[in-house]
Amino acid sequence: MRISIDKDVCIGAGQCALTVPRVFTQDDDGFGELLPGAEHGAGEPLVREAARACPVQAITVSD
Structure with missing residues (x-):
């Protein structure tokens, strides 16, 4: 996973x-x-939640 x-x-x-x-x-x-x-910590399920929670979608998570 890349963040x-x-x-x-x-x-x-x-x-x-x-x-x-x-x-x-x-x-x-x-x-x-x-x-x-x-x-x-990239495998942590909450990383994707953090990306979704970002109000300006500044976080990208890719496999």
């Missing part, structure tokens, strides 16, 4: 970090970011 965040689209709502804090965090400017080693 990516489009920094040009992200508005920093933080839904990703709230949904899967083991995979997502927010950078110093408040925008979504993958944690180092986030690929280890």
Whole structure:
């Protein structure tokens, strides 16, 4: 599973970090970011939920 965040689209709502804090965090400017080693949590079912919860659809999850 590959996870990516489009920094040009992200508005920093933080839904990703709230949904899967083991995979997502927010950078110093408040925008979504993958944690180092986030690929280890990529199989977690909530990753897809975090992508759906993003209000601007900035998260892409692909197999």
